Every structure is written in structure tokens, then in C-alpha cells.
Amino acid sequence: GDSVTQMEGPVTLSEEAFLTINCTYTATGYPSLFWYVQYPGEGLQLLLKATKADDKGSNKGFEATYRKETTSFHLEKGSVQVSDSAVYFCALIPSGGYQKVTFGIGTKLQVIP
Amino acid sequence: GAGVSQSPSNKVTEKGKDVELRCDPISGHTALYWYRQSLGQGLEFLIYFQGNSAPDKSGLPSDRFSAERTGGSVSTLTIQRTQQEDSAVYLCASSPDTGGDTEAFFGQGTRLTVV
Numbered sequence: 001g002d003s004v005t006q007m008e009g010p011v012t013l014s015e016e017a018f019l020t021i022n023c024t025y026t027a028t029g030y031p032s033l034f035w036y037v038q039y040p041g042e043g044l045q046l047l048l049k050a051t052k053a054d055d056k057g058s059n060k061g062f063e064a065t066y067r068k069e070t071t072s073f074h075l076e077k078g079s080v081q082v083s084d085s086a087v088y089f090c091a092l093i094p095s096g097g098y099q100k101v102t103f104g105i106g107t108k109l110q111v112i113p
Numbered sequence: 114g115a116g117v118s119q120s121p122s123n124k125v126t127e128k129g130k131d132v133e134l135r136c137d138p139i140s141g142h143t144a145l146y147w148y149r150q151s152l153g154q155g156l157e158f159l160i161y162f163q164g165n166s167a168p169d170k171s172g173l174p175s176d177r178f179s180a181e182r183t184g185g186s187v188s189t190l191t192i193q194r195t196q197q198e199d200s201a202v203y204l205c206a207s208s209p210d211t212g213g214d215t216e217a218f219f220g221q222g223t224r225l226t227v228v
Binding site: 004036042043044045046049089091100101102103104105106 | 117146148154155156158161169204206216217219220221222
């Protein structure tokens with residue numbers, strides 16, 4: 001079945017550091033790929049998405065590129081802020097089906113001043 | 114409403130009791146999903162509704178779990194004879210249709226603690 005593997009945290013970075021959170025997936029066909037974010041005390045929010053190979057999703061300074069050849073969708077940000085501290089979930093929706101979202105385990109990011 | 118609403122936000126129950134968790138999706142959203150988020154685990158799919166029917170119940174962990182949706186709107190997840198391993202955050206999401214490109218909007222969840 002479909003699966004998403006992402007690096008386990010927690011990840012602790014200093015403000016303005018470069019962030020990479022790795023995510024790889026297993027799925028048939030061409031799934032849509034997503035990053036969701038969960039800020040402390042809040043619900044899940046969609047951060048960005050990409051629906052086909054080589055697409056780049058971006059939002060709030062975060063970027064992720066859909067790499068079919070490596071089945072990856074790594075999340076990056078050039079300069080993190082304290083306000084980026086949250087749990088980040090990589091996810092996929094299979095192609096041609098309803099929106100059953102398969103999530104990774106989540107990576108907790110803590111940014112310190 | 115403006116977003117997906119879940120109630121209660123927190124629920125503490127004794128082992129063996131039944132609990133009901135409620136989800137009010139965004140008005141007009143035809144698809145509704147229940148997920149479970151356990152400590153240290155990812156989000157686990159439980160059940161999906163399209164309208165009032167549930168084409169996929171494959172994620173329900175046991176026959177103690179059931180869910181229904183009425184009027185194409187509100188959904189209730191019922192857990193009978195709760196066990197300690199049922200302790201988790203139960204998340205509901207809705208989306209306007211079932212296209213793979215469509216965003217799912219999540220509620221804030223119900224934190225269930227079974228003591």
C-alpha cells in the first residue's frame with residue numbers, strides 16, 4: 001500500500017538557519033504530494049502541495065519539489081524563524097482516487113532565537 | 114461555519130465506557146474523513162464519507178469503532194467499551210469533492226484520554 005517516510009525529529013535549529021526535512025514516498029501511479037503543518041495548539045493546515053512530477057510547491061518561504069525519479073518531496077526553507085516552530089507532516093493522495101491522505105509520522109521543528 | 118468544528122475538544126473517560134465524538138464539516142463539503150493521531154505516530158486513516166455513505170471503512174481498528182454521517186453534514190464517531198489504547202487525538206477533515214488535487218481542511222481535533 002501507499003506509504004510516506006519522513007525524517008524523525010525533533011529538529012532543533014537556530015533562527016536564520018537552513019532547513020531540510022526529508023520525505024520519500026511509495027505509491028503507484030502519480031500521487032499528489034503535500035506538506036501539512038501543525039502549530040502548537042492548532043489544527044493541521046496545508047502548507048504546500050505539488051500534483052505532478054517536477055512541480056514545486058511553495059508557501060511562506062517553504063519549498064518542496066516533486067521528484068518522481070527519487071520518489072521524494074523534501075521540504076526546505078532558507079532561513080527559519082522562531083514562528084516556524086511546529087510539527088510538519090509529509091503526505092500523499094493517490095492518483096485517480098478519493099482524497100484518502102496518507103501521512104508520514106511528522107517531524108517536530110524547534111527554532112531557537 | 115468558517116472551518117471544521119469538532120467537539121468536545123477534550124474528553125476523559127473511564128475504560129469500558131462509550132464515547133461519541135462529533136464533527137461539523139465546512140458547509141457544502143461532500144467528503145468527510147476521520148483520522149487518529151497517537152503519540153509518536155503519524156496520522157492514521159479511520160474512515161471516509163462521501164455524502165452519507167462510507168465507501169471506505171478500512172481504517173477502523175475494531176468493531177468497537179463506528180461512524181455515521183447524517184444529512185451529508187455532521188458526522189459522529191462512536192467508540193464502544195473504550196480501552197486505554199484508544200487514547201489519541203481524533204481529527205476530522207472535509208473537502209469539497211474527491212478530486213486528488215483538492216485540499217482537505219482539518220478540525221482542531223478531540224483529545225481522548227481513557228483512564
